[in-house]
Amino acid sequence: MRRWLLLLWLLSSPLAGAAKGPAFTLHRLDGEAPGPTLLVIGGIQGDEPGGFHAASLLVTDYHIERGHLWVVPNLNFPSILARSRGVHGDMNRKFADIRPDDPEYAAVQKIKRIILDPQVDMVLNLHDGSGFYRPQHIDRQHNPRRWGQSVIIDQAELPGVAHGNLAGLAARVRAHVNAREPRPEYHFHVRNTRTREGDAEMEKSLTYFAIRHGKPAFGIEASKAFLTHRRVRYHLLAVEGFMNALGIGHRRDFPLTAEAVRRRIDANLRLALYDARILLDVSGGARPRLGYIPMPPDRPLAFTASNPLLAIVGERNRYRVRYGNRRVTLLEPQYFEFDDSLKRIVLEVDGERREVPPGSLVPVHGRFRVAPLAGYRVNVIGFRRPGRRDESGVLIRRQDIASRFSVDRQGRRYRVEFYRGNRFSGMVLVEFAAPSGA
DSSP: OOOOOOEEEEESOHHHHHHHOOOOOOEEEEOSEEEEEEEEEOOSSTTOHHHHHHHHHHHHHEEEEEEEEEEESOTTHHHHHTTOSOBTBOGGGOSSOOOTTSTTHHHHHHHHHHHTOTTOOEEEEEEEESSEEOSSOOSSSEETTOOSSEEEESSSOOTTSTTOOHHHHHHHHHHHHHTTOOOGGGOOEEEEOOGGGTOTTGGGSHHHHHHHTTOOEEEEEEETTSOHHHHHHHHHHHHHHHHHHHTOEEEESSOOSHHHHHHHHTSOOEEEETTTTEEEEOTTOBOSEEEEEEEOTTSOEEEEESSTTEEEEEETTEEEEEETTEEEEEEEEEEOOBOOOOOOEEEEETTEEEEEOTTOEEEESSEEEEOOOTTOEEEETTBOOTTOSOOTTOOEEGGGBOGGGOSBTTSOEEEEEEEETTEEEEEEEEEEOOOTTO
16 A cells, blocks of 8 residues: 655635645655665646656655655645646746745745755756757757757756766766667757856756755756656656666656556545545546535644645635646535544445444445444435435445445445534545456
8 A cells, every 4th residue: 555645734714725725845755775865846837747747656656765865746836736837927937036025935945945955965857848859950849949858957067066967967867768768759868058158047947046056956858749647757767867876776666657657647646634534535537526525614624635736725615626737526515513533433345344444445346334333323425225314234235326426437436424413423435346347
């Protein structure tokens, strides 16, 4: 089972949440053996999903065995959620100078402090770029003015600094990526912007800020000509090339193919609300609207997420679940006072006894039954049996539940809710096995 991220968001009201948006997060992945520290940043521009999804997969699906990997997958989170390059302008042009009244001032100052942390040895900034960079003009999509499929350096060397041979390192990573891409038309190239020679725009960038402060820094640009999962693959190939060059030991649990990456991007997307009393698993796609979600009337919305790109944003009197640039589902609340007394739930699942806490996902092959619990009422959302308010003790199969009440589009995950009098006590999700051959 993959680890849950310790991401806690608090949303005091729908309007406040929509206006402000969540802040970025820093994730430190530490190996058991000592080694250098690589800082990887994604999402500085909110319309470049290849970069921020690659950074997110580093957090959720990579294991560091030697050295340290620090990841900020969602630097400009409000712009990611808005699918905008920058809701307050281009954040990547605010590192030379930024006004204190700029809405992004606090975020820029915070990431600067992280970059300048003495432990950080190298910085990568992940982008999606137009076309295919080529040193010579070939055609409209392949020329020196394009950015895609390139490793970006601001200058060839950073004298007197470990790993200061920027051009040499970039060439090594380019070779690492290209050795795993058999099609020459998609190969990476090294682009030197020669920033200090008079590139006024690049002088404002995050990587040049790092360079000016003695930190080796690189940009990685995957081409926007590709779908997101293919961009992510190229990003991960490049990041692994840098980790190899630094001697950072790492492993992942999936092959680095475009299809495997696509599946990973859509997997393990869970939200736990109110101290895990409520679990929503939206992996593989949720229904467009989930109604009657129990919420307390007098508490801010608090949730943890299994992925750093998952967020819940207030939308009038409802809540929109977002995953990066995607709209996942809309939560429509039903307000109840909460009861925190329920600690364990007993079920019979396919003939075997299971005991789980509220907020669990319970796999079911064929049928389940919730054991009666004195003082509590069970409501299986989508199941109806005339004359019963308490659905404990009833053997339930997938075909007994109306599929339109499932959490997911495939009709496999269903809410089982518990009440004590008129108070909501918690829930579990049951997930029926996929049909054979699916």
